[in-house]
Structure formats: C-alpha cells, structure tokens
Amino acid sequence: MKKIMIALLFASALTSVNAQVKKEKNTKTEYNKWSIELAGGVNKPQRPMTSGYFTSLPSPYVVDFGGRYMFNNKFGLKADFGYNSFTGKNSSKDFDTKYYRANIQAVANLGRIMNFETWTNTIGILGHTGFGLAQLEDENSSVKDRMGNFMAGITGQIKLTNRIVLTGDFTTILNAKQDDNFDAASVNNGAGFSGILFNGTVGLTVYLGKNEKHADWVIDNGNEIDDLKKRIEDIETSMLDTDKDGVADYLDEEPNTISGVIVNTKGKSIDVNNNNIPDELESYLSKTYGKNSDKSPIVNDNDLVKNLVNNNYVCTYFDFGKSNPTNVSTEGIDFILTYLRNNPAASVDIIGHADEIGKSAYNDKLSNSRANNVKNILIKANIAPSRLNIIAAGEDTSVDKDSEGARKLVRRVTFKIK
Known part of the structure; x- marks a missing residue:
C-alpha cells in the first residue's frame, strides 16, 4: 500500500510540474551572434603554374580577416578578406606575386548539427562555403588578373573562454577565369x-555581445534539456519532506509537525478531541504530568507548553505575498488563544516573517501586516491588546531562496510566550 501511495504522489507531482513547464516553454535562450576572426598560415598554389616555377610546400604567407553573424546556433553568414603571398623557392625561377580576395560565405555549425555537446563542450567544427572576387598581382610586372572564385573549408574550434576560441582551418579555393598563372610568368x-589554391591557417575568433555564450556553443533545442532539468528539480523539491512526517511538503497541510508524531495522509498530527494538542503528545503529557486521582490529560504544564511555543512548534502560515493566514494553519492561533485564556497573566510576542523574494522594505511591511492580522484575530476573541506585542522580523534567510518548498516554511508568524 505504501508503495502505491508513493507512486500516486510521484505521478501527481509530475503532472503538476509538467503543466508548469508547458507554461514556461516559451522562454528563449539568449546568446551572442556576432564574431570577428583573424588567422594566419601557409598556402600551396596547385595550378596553373608555369614549368620551372613553384613554391615551397607549404609556402608562407596567408592572412585572413572576417566577420561572422549566426542566424541561430547552426547556420550563419560571414564576410572575409584574404591575402596570399607566392614566391619561388629552392630551384624555382624567381617570382613574387600577391593574391587578394573578398568572399561571402555560408557557415554551418557542424558541431551542433552532429551533437558534439553529448561528449564535449570545448571542441567544435564549422563548415563554410561561398563565392567572391579575387585579384592576382605581380610585383615585377603590371599583371593584375581579376577573377571570380569559389571556396569551401573546414574550421576546427577549441574554446578557450566564452569570448575567445582558437581555430585551425583548411580551405580549398577554385578560381574562375584566371587568365595568368600564379607565378605570372605565362x-x-x-x-x-x-x-x-589550398590554404591552411591558425587563428583566433573573438565573440561580440552582452550575453554569456555565443551561438557556436549554445544548445538551442527549444529549451528541452533545460526544461527537463527544471522539471526534475521541481519534482525533487515538491517531494521534500521537511518535517520528516512521511508526507511530501506539497501535500503537507501541517509543515511543522513535531518530530515523531503520527500524522494523517495530509500530514496533520492526529488530534481526535480537537484540542490542538497532538494525541501522542497529549498522551505523553498525561502520563508524565497526570494525577492519579484525575486521569484527564493535563496540557497546561507551563514550562513544557512555553517551550513548545517558543521553539516554533506552534506557527501560523501564509501564502506567497498574502497577509491573511491560510485556512489550514489557523490551529496555531487557536492553540495560543487557549493558552492565553487558561493563563490570564501571560502575554505573547507575535512575530511576523517573510521569505526573501521581493525587496526588503516590502518584506518588512508584509511581516508586520501578518503579525497584526494574527493580533486582530486574538483581539476579536477577547484577548486584551495589552497582552499582545507585535514584532516584524522581516525576511527569514535561513532557507534556500531558490526552493519554493523551503520558502513556504518561512512565510509564517511565530509566537513567544512571556
């Protein structure tokens, strides 16, 4: 039976949290989209080359500079400029030519497309391809050969920080309508x-923008993973049992049950005679303090009752942002009322609390309102105002601010008998 109850509770929590997640599913991950790229390296012109002319393998120099914009975490567009230097080496005839280009390229984040995030958060791969214009110039003649080009390449990435990435790129460039050889000799x-033409470069990418991450490294899949993580966290929070009475907090109508006391399915201590004293505690008091001639329970042992009250076993709870007690927590007020009626010389501090959500000034005011509302209830029950002292304790920082279940425990009024 216990296993069935736990299963039902878990299913109920899952349904509740699932509904909440659906409401929040429209949230969108914010990330940076712009970057600038600078790289340098080596090249190898393959053809056309005049017989007797060639470069070393590989041959310096290559410089690339560009800017990139990502539409999402998988696809983008970049504009870049390149410079290549070609010179004869070893037994080649001397020549000195320069190659300039400007290209527009489509970019695909292959790392995200292939789900690299399942095994690494620091290594990525970009694919790029596009068209552009180029010009070959000879330092020793008037050759200025203008041409179109098509290029495609692969860029490896190693993330150093959220702003800087080390890159290594290999690119192939095909020139259209190239009228002169790379050596300009024919x-x-x-x-x-x-x-x-083949280029190999190493460089750096710098990400621009105010957000923490760039599109290259964001797992933007409709927030499914984040939603699942939040769903699990919410289920874990809702299944907490702060007072250890066997009933999860989100179902517990008495969240501060005295440790060891038997409770019902709603987490409330058993109180058959409705005198606001748990039956187990009442039985203990009767056995410990009862008189042989009077078997009725004695529940007015001042030291014991004051100890229970002053140690916050008797409380009144409030919903978020509300100053009126919840319907299920007025028993704490009834208990104090009974005590004050049975002890006409006693007075009590009524101490209001609030959780940490919101500004401190607002929470101070809210804690004061909660304490005053409890005071007014006792005054209407014919308790003299002079016996009731208000204390606004403001924010209670003793629990995890990010836990809704924990915050419920500090939205309360406690009492101190004097």
Whole structure:
C-alpha cells in the first residue's frame, strides 16, 4: 500500500510540474551572434603554374580577416578578406606575386548539427562555403588578373573562454577565369575553374555581445534539456519532506509537525478531541504530568507548553505575498488563544516573517501586516491588546531562496510566550 501511495504522489507531482513547464516553454535562450576572426598560415598554389616555377610546400604567407553573424546556433553568414603571398623557392625561377580576395560565405555549425555537446563542450567544427572576387598581382610586372572564385573549408574550434576560441582551418579555393598563372610568368587560358589554391591557417575568433555564450556553443533545442532539468528539480523539491512526517511538503497541510508524531495522509498530527494538542503528545503529557486521582490529560504544564511555543512548534502560515493566514494553519492561533485564556497573566510576542523574494522594505511591511492580522484575530476573541506585542522580523534567510518548498516554511508568524 505504501508503495502505491508513493507512486500516486510521484505521478501527481509530475503532472503538476509538467503543466508548469508547458507554461514556461516559451522562454528563449539568449546568446551572442556576432564574431570577428583573424588567422594566419601557409598556402600551396596547385595550378596553373608555369614549368620551372613553384613554391615551397607549404609556402608562407596567408592572412585572413572576417566577420561572422549566426542566424541561430547552426547556420550563419560571414564576410572575409584574404591575402596570399607566392614566391619561388629552392630551384624555382624567381617570382613574387600577391593574391587578394573578398568572399561571402555560408557557415554551418557542424558541431551542433552532429551533437558534439553529448561528449564535449570545448571542441567544435564549422563548415563554410561561398563565392567572391579575387585579384592576382605581380610585383615585377603590371599583371593584375581579376577573377571570380569559389571556396569551401573546414574550421576546427577549441574554446578557450566564452569570448575567445582558437581555430585551425583548411580551405580549398577554385578560381574562375584566371587568365595568368600564379607565378605570372605565362598566360593561362582562363576557362572555367582552372585555378586551385589550398590554404591552411591558425587563428583566433573573438565573440561580440552582452550575453554569456555565443551561438557556436549554445544548445538551442527549444529549451528541452533545460526544461527537463527544471522539471526534475521541481519534482525533487515538491517531494521534500521537511518535517520528516512521511508526507511530501506539497501535500503537507501541517509543515511543522513535531518530530515523531503520527500524522494523517495530509500530514496533520492526529488530534481526535480537537484540542490542538497532538494525541501522542497529549498522551505523553498525561502520563508524565497526570494525577492519579484525575486521569484527564493535563496540557497546561507551563514550562513544557512555553517551550513548545517558543521553539516554533506552534506557527501560523501564509501564502506567497498574502497577509491573511491560510485556512489550514489557523490551529496555531487557536492553540495560543487557549493558552492565553487558561493563563490570564501571560502575554505573547507575535512575530511576523517573510521569505526573501521581493525587496526588503516590502518584506518588512508584509511581516508586520501578518503579525497584526494574527493580533486582530486574538483581539476579536477577547484577548486584551495589552497582552499582545507585535514584532516584524522581516525576511527569514535561513532557507534556500531558490526552493519554493523551503520558502513556504518561512512565510509564517511565530509566537513567544512571556
């Protein structure tokens, strides 16, 4: 039977939390989309080259600079500029040419597409491809060969911080209508994509924006993972049993039951005669303090009762932002009323509390209102105002501010008998 009850409680909590998550599902992860990229490295012009002319393998220099914008965490667009230097090496005939280009490229975040986040948070891969314009110039002649180009490449990423990424890139460039060879020593026929150039670079990417993460590293899948994490946290919180009475806090109508006292399915201590004293505690008092000639329970042992009250076993609870007691927590007021009636010389401090949500000034005012409302209830029950002292304790910081279940425990009024 106990296992069935636990299963039902868990199912109920899951249903409640699931409804709450659906309401919050429209929340959107904010991330940076802009970045700037700078890289340098080596190249190798493959063709066209004049017989007897060639570069070393690989050949310096390459410089790339660009800016990138990501539409989401998988796809984006970048504009970049490149510079290549070609010179003859070893037994090659001397030449000195420069290659300049400007390109617009589509970018695909292959790391997110292939779910790299399942095994790493620091390694990524980008694919890029696009078209542009280029010009080949010869330092020793008037050659200025303008051409179109097509390029495609792969960029490896290693995240150093949320702002800086180390990159390594390999790119192939195909030149269209290249009229001169890369060495500028002879003429090419310029038909189709006759020019082939390989670039290899290492560089840095710097992310721009006010958010913590960039699109390259955000798992933006409709917040499914975040929603699942929150759902689990909410279930764990709702299944807490702060007073250890066997009833989860979200079902517990008496969240501060005295330890060891038997409770019903709503977490309330058993009180058959409705005198606001748990039957187990009443039985203990009767056995300990009862008289042989009088078997009725004696519940007015002042030291014991004052100890229970002053140690916050008797409380009145409030809903979030409310100053009127909840219907299920007025028993604490009844208990104090009974005590004051049976002890006409006694007085009591009524101490109001609030949780940490909201501004301190508001919580101070709220705690005062809660204490005053309890005082007014006792005054209407014919307790003299002079016996009731108000204390506004303000925020209670003794529990986890982020736990709704814990915050319920400090939205209360406690008492101190004097």
